[in-house]
Amino acid sequence: MIGPVMIGPSSSHTGGVVRIGKVARMIFGEQPESASITFYNSFARTYEGHGSDRAIIAGLLGMNTDDERIKQAFDETQKAGMLYSMKAVMNASALHPNAIRVLMQKGEKKTEVLGISRGGGLISILEIDGFACNFSAQSKTMIITAHDVKGSIAFITNILASDDCNIATMTVNRSGKNDIAKLVIEMDSGLKPISLEYLKSLNWVIDVVYLENVEI
């Protein structure tokens, strides 16, 4: 009830937005060279006035919600060498009132993330590269992109179990049968680095992203 310490003006328009940017960057895995940002619905009209545009950029540059440089985030993009563009879209009734889509690029590499700001700095990531998911980045989270081979889920959950790692939530999403699947696993405790390396080395695994909890 006293806290968090954050940059104003609002926990949903600044704090939550910084976190969406930061998580998007973590999913991308490095500093993007360019970012195209779309603000939807309620965010679409007020993002400038609330400074949500600076907040999302700050997150994409890796800043925390209480970083005093958030206000100058546009200047900071030059140091980091990131280009950006903003767009506002209204009446996207299928989306939450406070939704943001971020497309990050570096060379050929591209990742798109859709997030919502739920108030009080809380967020949900609802889509990664078109795959539906739903996680809050408040616990340790693993995102695995893999070829959809038989028994892969059981295999992965076994590895977690042998690390004494309790699964809090898990979503699986496929694009077409036997094609590519995305698994998002929220865990109560962390995974050993060696298990993470092992997962990455499997020939049917395309990519593993491991997120530590992102502080509000």
Place this chain on the structure above:
Amino acid sequence: MSILFNSFSEWKNHIETHNVPVWQPVLEYEIEQKGRTENEIWLKLDQAYAVMKDAVKTGLEKDMTSISGMINNGAKKVRDCKVSVLGENFQKLLYYTLAAKELNSCMGRIVAAPTAGASGIMPGVLTTLSEIHPDIPKQKILEGMLVSAGIALIIEKRASISGAVGGCQAETGTAAAMGAGAIVYCLGGDLGQIFESVAITIMNMLGLICDPVAGLVEVPCVKRNASASVIAFASAQIALAGDSAVIPVDEVIDAMGEVGASMETQYKETALGGIANTPTAREIEKNVLVQVVEEVEEGEV
């Protein structure tokens, strides 16, 4: 087991049966519910208090012009005003509160207490209190902040602390009640007096709608923070004198919940009613809201 902060009467019973300080159950609640150690909690409170004091200072030193331009260094104007309507301390309370809240509107570093929209009130109240009463030790102020947190916990459970849910009474009203409780505690008031100050504060702020111009937390929010701080001190003074709100605090909070629940949505942060719906506010909107927006067909994203 700590109490769960469902009511003030539960809090009172606990204190009376266990004979512990008022803030003790809040500390236990934080330890049990948030899994923090006692040390971490005191440290967090200390940091929060430091950020509050910094916010007041920064708001008076740096340029406080918001992106929209609606906020423009009001705190400094009050500080430099030669006409003092009610004495120096009163003036100080106003410009300290305005300074912290303006910093929030200008993307500065603040503590949500209980929300970012009401983030000027606790800093304004606590810094003024500690300056007027330099004999209050810092530890006592931190304990007072725990008392404030307990107050907000109960209001959150029985009514709301968010403008979008319960109107501005829920947001600045809760912050003022937190402030009043902390003042009474720090000045040696007992549990009954703390609770009376909360009841009086909420009674005074009952019915206040949430109607921010252009949806930005600036107008009327900044000035409302200032007057909420004044109400906090007024209620604390009355309660410390032993006067009563007559209606018990739990019932007052329930009344606030009832008013909040029946408040129409145009008065709940939607910028559709009240001050936000005045012709001038509508003009301002044209300048500060993003104008280049695409409209999409139903359902499509």
